[in-house]
Amino acid sequence: MALWNLLLYVLFVLFVAFLGLCLWIKRSHMKYDHIPGPPKDSFFFGHSLTVRRIMKRGGNMHDKFLEWAETYGPVYRLNLFHFVFVCVYCPETTKEILMSPKYLKDSFLHRKLFTMFGQRFLGNGLVTAIDHDLWYKQRRIMDPAFSSLYLRGLMGTFNETAEKLMDKLSECADSKRDIKMLSLVNCVTLDVITKVAFGMDLDFLSNNLPFPKAIEACLKGMVFNIRDTFFQLNPKNWRFVNEVREACRLLRTTGAQWINNRRSAMQNGEDVPKDILTQIIKCFEKEENKTEEDEEIMLDNFVTFFIAGQETTANQLSFCIMELARHPDIMEKLKNEIDEVIGMKKDLSYDDLGKLTYLTQVLKETLRLYPTAPATSREVMEEKVINGVKIPAGLTYVFSSYVASRLDKFFKDPLKFDPDRFHPDAPKPYYCYYPFSLGPRSCLGQNFAQMEAKVVMAKLIQRFDFNLVPGQTFDILDTGTLRPKSGVVCTVTHRKYRT
Template sequence: MTLWNLFSWAILLILGLFLIFFLLYCAYIHYIHLKYDHIPGPPRDSFLLGHTPTLMKAMKADSLVHELFLQWSQIYGPVVRVYGLHRVMIIVTSPDAVKEVLLSPTFTKDLVYKNAFNLFGVRFLGNGLVTDRDYEHWHKQRRLMDPAFSRTYLMGMMGTFNEKAEELMEQLAEKADGKAEFSMHEMMSKVTLDVIAKVAFGMELNSLHDDQTPFPRAISMVMRGVGETRNPLIKYSPGKRGFIRDVQDSVRLLRQTGKECIEKRQKAIEDGEEIPADILSQILKSASLEKTCDMEMLLDNFITFFIAGQETTANQLSFAVMELARNPEILEKIQAEVDEVIGSKRDIQYEDLSKLNYLSQVLKETLRLYPTAPGTSRILEKEIVIEGIPVPANATLVFNFYAYGRTEQFFNDPLKFDPERFGPESKRPYFTYFPFSLGPRSCIGQVFSQMEAKVVLSKLLQRFEFELVERQSFDIVDTATLRPKDGVICRLRPRTHK
């Protein structure tokens, strides 16, 4: 037998094996689909790819996948199946399922969280609080972190909230001539970055004063990177190699900075130096007592807190400004409350925050319509019945905050921005409004973020009148968190009190 014949037979053998593997894989997909085809859902784009082409088309068109989920829920009901190759995703808009699943510690976070362990091959969020899928390991971490996020501990951070918010007001005052146009989202991103850096880690980034600091760009790059990873083919695209390198470098910058910050603080503690009473000190103190000072775990949470503490609050504040500018009657009412509670004082006290009831309603309504973290998901370990529909084990349940907040069944006239939904006389939205998730895996930083948001927004309302620049959209862009696409371009002028 000639060498050519051997080569030909080898090629035929490989092709035959590939064909057998492909047919077996198709049979497996058919088996999976048979298990879930009783659940309502949109027609598949193709047998093999399922709904992946529709989802990818929405992402490439800069459309919100979450809007697609909302539409499918409106058409097919509270339990909707979506296929992607052999994986099955179940979009759930059922308050009873929220109560059953999210309040239980037995449901595991799905592979989306596992995929954030690395970002393009560089360790990113690792096994931090957001991404840790092992409940016992997560619970141990959460127990270490809880004291640093208690309401009592955070009351001592009011000085920093006021300090950084005042620096923002000084920057805005320079722009407040009624003519200058600027991105409110950019300004909010800078102040929330400076706050989390100092309050959590004792770092003075001064991004409000220094346009050259690399942190805002690094965070923006990693968030874009997280969003792009939803396209499984991106790492094979030659045109994305430069972008991927930038994302990798940004992750390394954040982790290296975190390592230096943690080591510096650990040395200060060992040397008996006076250390700031910030979140990092509390975390290291608790970790030392538990004898679990693992650097990689500390770095995972450094990155988690840095990004979550900056990005989501900046987005919420930007959306709030956007809606207040679009609704002058709401703006007038919230300004009246700020005038009554805060007056002209510059140092806002913790006790003042609980008196800003209408401002709290505005912030809650902002998160209903624009949930900065758009959803969460869990894996079913055993079959359950949701709204009368059996859902087999191993499916991924998706609880999309965006869809819940915009569903007519849960909120009347859902696209209307109406803070009265959260007024004292209004019916409480049980298991339909949960922007910080619910249950044991709810966001540890929600008190922190809303304290900060109240301080910044009340100072802004106290000092300035603002209007939106014409010809900008009110679209939303998804970069793993939801943010205003055009940045909320505003003009400011000093407020004249009557």
Template sequence: MFSSVLSLCLCWLCYLLLFLGSGVLLVFLLYCGYIQYTHMKYDHIPGPPRDSFIFGHSASIDVTKDHKVSHDVFLQWAEEYGPVFRINLFHYVGIYSTDPESVKEYLMSSEYPKDPNTYNRLFYLFGKRFLGIGLLTDPDHQHWYKQRRIMDPAFSHTYLIQMVEVFNERAEQLMEHLEEKADGKQQVNMHALLNRVTLDVITKVAFGMDLGLVEGNKTAFPEAISTVLKGMIHGLQNPFMQYMPQHWAYVKKVQESADLLRKVGHECISQRKQAMLDGEELPKDILTKILQVAQQGDGLDDEIMLDNFITFFIAGQETTANQLSFTVMELTRQPEITQRLREEIDDIIGFKREISFEDISNLSYTTQVLKESLRLYPPGPGTARYIKNDAEIAGIRIPGGVPIVFNTYVMGRMEKFFPHPLTFDPERFHTSAAKPYYCYFPFALGPRSCLGQVFAQLEAKVVLSKLLQRFEFELVPGQSFEIMDTGTLRPRDGVVCTLTPRKVT
């Protein structure tokens, strides 16, 4: 009797497994059919051969191996396949364009939203809310515009002038720290220190937080930001990573980092709101201004405020630190440019420790150097817009329903836009030089351009001016000029230098 029941159970189990297996097979075949449909729809657009039918070009642009920068691959493809080419990742298709007219049309108009297929994938990071629908990622133009109107006053000219005091204060702390190490022997990781000072700045001017990182205080913030950025790029390239057991430990670390950032943000926003209700004196920072403006209208819910909290940390800290690091790295092999920078700083600032807003405004050659750094090493290399309807770019028909990607790293390194593109030449951005025609957009362009770009460049000028005012620096042997792609672009080796006090004649 028992053996009969067991046989029956095993029989039903076999039928069940067969049924489930058939279902899985059917789903897989349907998915493959959909991939084939996308290939047929877009394969008339030039592009490199796919690495595989299902994974598309994922192996070619995998930044997790061989120290590869995916944007160098895109540059190679742009040179080989022309101004419009396609890439495939699973069932996704992306169109890359290096046609300046298309940059002008799609970035300068509010008609084309940010690509929801790309930016909605940043709403969560491995199941944890990450960038949500903050200013950077919101694909809905009307909802984004409401947020932008609330945020704009916090980045007004008046507010920016007030921030210069904090820029000076935090930069001076960095200079004092470097003075202790400027003996020509101690090795200094400039990228790590610049990360600390920019994080100190953004937490202070945006949220009234005093982390004291430059002074040596310990916090998990820098590591958390770095971790979520790496997780972001890995998650975009492999949407199934969180379901693969070999990646679970890494995924958990990314999730914990995202939780940490949102937890601290929640505490910060809640405390400020309570202080406003209690009638306490409020710090004159970005958060206060945003909450005051939001009270006058419909406001933003706490989750969207947290989305922007994370966005400000990444856009306001990571990218500025990377820009400064790349600039210092490049100046170590540009003695003539460095000398000219010092002469401008000596002439305008002299030995002053407090750099004024007016001083910063007069640093014209410094501006050129920072712009050239952004051309060659843009921390945020690209942006994407969504083409809903059929279009034509550079004579090529683009069926609607795809993202079009614009990459300032790629266009900034193309000979046809910038002669001798790998030569660091700040004269490209002299006021009398021809303005690059829609091929240079390190902060994007048009209505969705970066809200904090003036903030970032003011901060960069203060920090760079103080560095050149006080120190000589050179890379230690073994340092490379290579780039690492971690969601943003940063120097691979950290720009490890030795410093000596500057000899002023």
């Protein structure tokens, strides 16, 4: 009898909890459903089922965001279970929110990136830190590693690492074998970030190391962790979940080893570069009462720079190669500029980069169509009116450069690859183009990334012709960052110089 009474009590408690959840969700709907948006898949799951369907078939979620923006306007609502987000593509609001330090990174994304399937991932590093003082302290200490003076001194490393890619491409051209450009440029950007940021010369083009696979696992896991609440509960996914945890552990263990080696060198009075690794350690040394959490934040920043410093640049280069191969007229114009600026020189100088104006336009247009880090978000704790719609306080605003850059209200014929949009005399896009985000939380490494991209692309076009292998897709793979799904498979030949 007592057991039966206990069972009835538990059922009653569960019923009351379920009823409370229903009332809470209903209240949320009543509060926010005046905001335009697509019909919800269900009362409980909101639009989560649509998101899961797109992910299951390997689709690009940002194309659905674009479709909804074209249907419901520059501000619309997105329901993921009991969370409500507002997607905003209004330039004035984009400017107001992203350019101000008072609007913080949102707590939902912070929780999803702090740990991944129970394993610490990006933690409280520079990208994910919500607390403004904590972020500002880290950013201020990191700034010297990205100053223009320091970046000038990296040209030797950029040239040296890009030359290894040229040697690899030369072998491929001689053997007449097809190559997946994404894989090669991934190795190059990893070589650059490990050498420039952490003082390690690993030569990923020649050595089969575990880091590329670990980064890919982390990024893929990040998407499922953010967009699919029940992913970890499905036994079919447990093997992959364990792979992601192992990848996170590998990156953090590597970071701890490299940090300890550098710290020992600094304590022994050895000359060390003013690179990212040194700045990470200096950030720790600034703390008066050091804690275990401070040690973890060092590793948070190591993982952040290890991934962010490689992945997005590699994807940009791959998309750029893909579009140039599809547009021979643009390629010809670019060849002419490169022949005129650098001719037969083996190494580029910092001043050469400033003269490659059309290459700059090509790279900017690549990021317009394919912003490799496609979105950012902020928590807005005050009520606003956007495009005539009252938005209650306390919501997370999502800003997608991918969507804004593909809306014809901002860019004429937006799906056309046209570098002349970024001609120096062309009108500048007004807060609808932000592949590196905007304002104080914009990407610290954007100048670093574009210098690296220019060196690689200039050398590639100077030395080789490349053509896409027929039959491959031009679809986009959404793995948190955006990458070409095909991997950009090309045939490469030595370029014949004009006489």
